[in-house]
Amino acid sequence: MSENMGFLMRIKYVKRGRLAFLSHLETIRSMERIIRRAGLPYAVTEGFNPHMKVSFGPALPVGAASECEYLDLRLREYVKPQDALQRMLEGSVGDLAPVECGYIDLRADAVTVAFPVSEWTALFEDCRAQDVQEAFGALMERGYIEVKRKPKKRRGPLEVKQVPLEGRLLGEPLVVQEGSGVRVDFATRAQDQGSLRPDRFIEAALAFVEGEPPRLASLVRLRLRGDE
Numbered sequence: 653m654s655e656n657m658g659f660l661m662r663i664k665y666v667k668r669g670r671l672a673f674l675s676h677l678e679t680i681r682s683m684e685r686i687i688r689r690a691g692l693p694y695a696v697t698e699g700f701n702p703h704m705k706v707s708f709g710p711a712l713p714v715g716a717a718s719e720c721e722y723l724d725l726r727l728r729e730y731v732k733p734q735d736a737l738q739r740m741l742e743g744s745v746g747d748l749a750p751v752e753c754g755y756i757d758l759r760a761d762a763v764t765v766a767f768p769v770s771e772w773t774a775l776f777e778d779c780r781a782q783d784v785q786e787a788f789g790a791l792m793e794r795g796y797i798e799v800k801r802k803p804k805k806r807r808g809p810l811e812v813k814q815v816p817l818e819g820r821l822l823g824e825p826l827v828v829q830e831g832s833g834v835r836v837d838f839a840t841r842a843q844d845q846g847s848l849r850p851d852r853f854i855e856a857a858l859a860f861v862e863g864e865p866p867r868l869a870s871l872v873r874l875r876l877r878g879d880e
């Protein structure tokens with residue numbers, strides 16, 4: 653890579669525990685503070701409001717944890733990846749911290765383009781796999797979720813939009829009994845026309861449960877990957 657153009661470092665980090673409840677904007681600001689504390693020679697934009705040249709992957713729903721978040725950071729100078737990682741770890745907390753970093757080509761695709769597929773696992777408390785399986789099966793048969801949003805003119809009733817599962821949900825969810833709870837594994841793919849939010853997908857499925865729906869104990873993004 654040309655020194656005049658700088659270097660592009662891709663950083664993988666985790667978001668867990670109570671810090672899973674940070675918003676996407678709060679997560680961005682927290683990771684930027686970690687980079688500043690580490691003293692990394694990050695590049696800044698030009699103009700009246702210069703800011704760090706950094707781009708983040710797809711946002712997580714508030715409350716969802718992750719083992720595989722990514723950001724791309726432009727550096728003015730070369731820093732050994734292991735040194736950069738150690739310096740960032742010294743200014744991090746365990747529930748929001750980098751775990752890997754390395755250099756990529758300056759022309760490489762952004763995270764959202766390189767890794768359009770998210771693999772999720774959801775854990776429900778005190779329920780039967782059969783009931784959860786039937787609920788997700790009913791949603792799959794319907795083929796879409798309904799999303800309510802405010803009207804563009806900010807007046808009148810909420811607009812209801814149907815978001816098809818086809819192309820956004822990869823395969824059938826895997827439902828497994830784990831003790832008194834149930835684990836559901838599924839994968840979503842980002843779309844230009846709008847992605848399938850995992851929390852809304854789960855909410856839509858639980859609406860098919862008769863009686864009191866099971867409580868969602870955790871939602872975790874296990875992996876971001878490209879199309880395979």
